[in-house]
Amino acid sequence: MAAPDKRGSPVHVLESMGRGAFRFVDAFGFGAHLFFESLYWLIRGRRMGQRVRAEPVFAQMMVIGVNAIPIVSMLSVAIGITLSMQGIDSLEQFGAQHQVMFMVALSVTREFGPLITGILVAGRSGSALAARISTMVISQEIDALKVMGVNPVRYIVAPSLLGMMIVLPSLTLWSIGISLIGSALYVAPQVGTTVSALFTEVNASIGTDDLAHGLTKSLIFAVLITIVSVVDGISVEGGAEGVGRVTTSAVVHGITAIVLTDMIFVFATTT
Amino acid sequence: MTEAQTPQPVIEVNNLVTHYGDRQILKDVSLTIQQGEIMVIMGGSGSGKSTLLRHLMALENATSGSIKLLGHELSELSQMDLYTLCRKIGVSFQSGALFSSMTVGENIILPLREHTNLDRTTMNIMARLKLEVVDLAGFENLMPSELSGGMVKRAALARAIIMDPALLFCDEPSAGLDPVVSSALDELILRLRSAMRMTIVVVTHELDSAFKIADRITVLDGGEILTIGTVDEVRNSSNERIQNLLNRRFEAEEVDPDEYLARLMGQT
Numbered sequence: 235m236a237a238p239d240k241r242g243s244p245v246h247v248l249e250s251m252g253r254g255a256f257r258f259v260d261a262f263g264f265g266a267h268l269f270f271e272s273l274y275w276l277i278r279g280r281r282m283g284q285r286v287r288a289e290p291v292f293a294q295m296m297v298i299g300v301n302a303i304p305i306v307s308m309l310s311v312a313i314g315i316t317l318s319m320q321g322i323d324s325l326e327q328f329g330a331q332h333q334v335m336f337m338v339a340l341s342v343t344r345e346f347g348p349l350i351t352g353i354l355v356a357g358r359s360g361s362a363l364a365a366r367i368s369t370m371v372i373s374q375e376i377d378a379l380k381v382m383g384v385n386p387v388r389y390i391v392a393p394s395l396l397g398m399m400i401v402l403p404s405l406t407l408w409s410i411g412i413s414l415i416g417s418a419l420y421v422a423p424q425v426g427t428t429v430s431a432l433f434t435e436v437n438a439s440i441g442t443d444d445l446a447h448g449l450t451k452s453l454i455f456a457v458l459i460t461i462v463s464v465v466d467g468i469s470v471e472g473g474a475e476g477v478g479r480v481t482t483s484a485v486v487h488g489i490t491a492i493v494l495t496d497m498i499f500v501f502a503t504t505t
Numbered sequence: 506m507t508e509a510q511t512p513q514p515v516i517e518v519n520n521l522v523t524h525y526g527d528r529q530i531l532k533d534v535s536l537t538i539q540q541g542e543i544m545v546i547m548g549g550s551g552s553g554k555s556t557l558l559r560h561l562m563a564l565e566n567a568t569s570g571s572i573k574l575l576g577h578e579l580s581e582l583s584q585m586d587l588y589t590l591c592r593k594i595g596v597s598f599q600s601g602a603l604f605s606s607m608t609v610g611e612n613i614i615l616p617l618r619e620h621t622n623l624d625r626t627t628m629n630i631m632a633r634l635k636l637e638v639v640d641l642a643g644f645e646n647l648m649p650s651e652l653s654g655g656m657v658k659r660a661a662l663a664r665a666i667i668m669d670p671a672l673l674f675c676d677e678p679s680a681g682l683d684p685v686v687s688s689a690l691d692e693l694i695l696r697l698r699s700a701m702r703m704t705i706v707v708v709t710h711e712l713d714s715a716f717k718i719a720d721r722i723t724v725l726d727g728g729e730i731l732t733i734g735t736v737d738e739v740r741n742s743s744n745e746r747i748q749n750l751l752n753r754r755f756e757a758e759e760v761d762p763d764e765y766l767a768r769l770m771g772q773t
Contacts (some may be wrong), residue, residue: 282585283585283620284619285586354738369605370604373600373602373605374598374599374600374602375602375603375604375605377562377564377598377602378562378596378598378604380562380563380591380593381562381563381591381594381596381674382596382616382619383587383588383589383590383591383592383616383619383620384588384615384616385584385588389619419628480684482673
């Protein structure tokens with residue numbers, strides 16, 4: 235006799251939640267293992283005869299960083315100008331529109347720069363990494379590495395992680411700079427001052443702790459994007475359809491991880 | 506026979522049992538493969554031959570039993586020792602498993618780049634040498650996507666032998682190839698054994714290919730070994746399951762129409 239359909243019942247909902255929680259803990263543990271194993275190979279690989287090569291690290295930096303400069307720049311200018319327009323409109327009510335650059339600089343440095351760059355890189359490079367790894371799993375390239383005596387974490391994950399950890403903070407710094415330039419170019423004629431005067435104001439109001447706050451977050455985002463993409467990529471099942479599925483989930487999981495971590499980081503550092 | 510003349514076992518599998526979930530895949534498999542031998546592991550789909558090969562390549566963990574490769578007990582090796590052992594092993598995967606982002610030449614020299622300090626020129630010379638061995642001279646600058654199925658398998662063989670391994674595993678070398686290309690690959694495997702004196706384990710379901718290259722054949726069915734013997738011993742076996750396999754016959758199943766209909770409707 236066919237089993238009764240339990241879908242929608244409270245037991246089924248609880249079962250699904252339990253399975254989901256188990257999968258999350260499993261993926262989290264695997265991700266932590268990948269992160270520490272990558273660090274291990276980066277630090278001790280040369281001594282163990284399994285060094286992480288500079289060539290794939292530079293290749294990753296090129297793909298993640300240099301090729302992303304145009305789109306990061308365009309978005310950063312747009313964010314800077316948008317924040318300025320909103321800021322002037324809001325601050326005018328209190329006659330404080332001259333303070334808009336201070337507000338924009340603080341928002342961009344601590345929040346928007348790292349967040350927007352992280353989301354952009356998760357969508358652009360995280361998905362590419364997940365697609366690459368899942369394709370390698372399906373075509374037995376990962377197995378081929380293992381039987382060649384090459385550790386796949388050392389060969390694939392460690393260079394991607396290092397490349398991402400160098401490039402994402404650099405891109406974030408670039409994004410902050412471009413946003414501020416865009417903002418200053420818009421604000422200067424609006425409030426009747428010069429761009430250089432606005433930057434003097436920014437210099438005086440933004441401290442190294444604000445910059446450190448933003449860059450530390452981008453470093454954490456770099457780790458999250460890489461590890462989430464690798465965990466999703468390795469979990470591929472099926473053929474081309476499976477690759478599409480893990481690529482999409484890598485973007486969704488990556489962005490979710492970034493936004494939630496951002497909230498926790500801000501909570502931990504401001505309260 | 507003196508001890509020096511006795512062939513040394515390169516692979517010793519003892520009472521290997523493995524499960525995927527609740528399903529038992531390999532049931533108490535034991536076999537020994539001698540140095541310089543070509544052992545063909547044969548069986549139908551789902552017989553467990555690819556699973557056995559993955560265990561021999563240390564890609565899976567067994568439920569119980571042991572595998573000794575080139576004198577090393579696999580379960581006792583550390584990860585680093587396993588990587589060192591892997592340098593003495595070459596593998597040609599069913600799909601070729603060439604790295605799609607690299608040229609054929611870069612694929613072939615990858616093990617050399619990772620495990621030796623040879624300069625680029627020497628590595629390129631070695632890659633060209635191996636490509637000549639597999640009749641692919643001049644193809645080193647092409648991408649894997651530009652090769653035919655047979656060429657991909659030969660390029661994979663060239664990568665598998667670049668470190669001059671003592672042991673070579675070939676997973677379905679002639680699957681999906683036309684008879685002419687398939688026969689050429691069989692000749693290549695025989696040539697490799699005589700030229701490089703390596704022990705070769707081939708997993709295949711192609712009977713012609715198996716009979717052509719094998720010194721001995723292991724016949725697997727339903728996860729258990731039916732027989733291990735020479736080509737003639739397997740051909741002349743009186744075991745009905747082996748004869749069914751060789752003659753591509755399938756055991757007739759009595760079907761109860763009511764039970765069959767109930768099964769289709771998901772009521773059993």
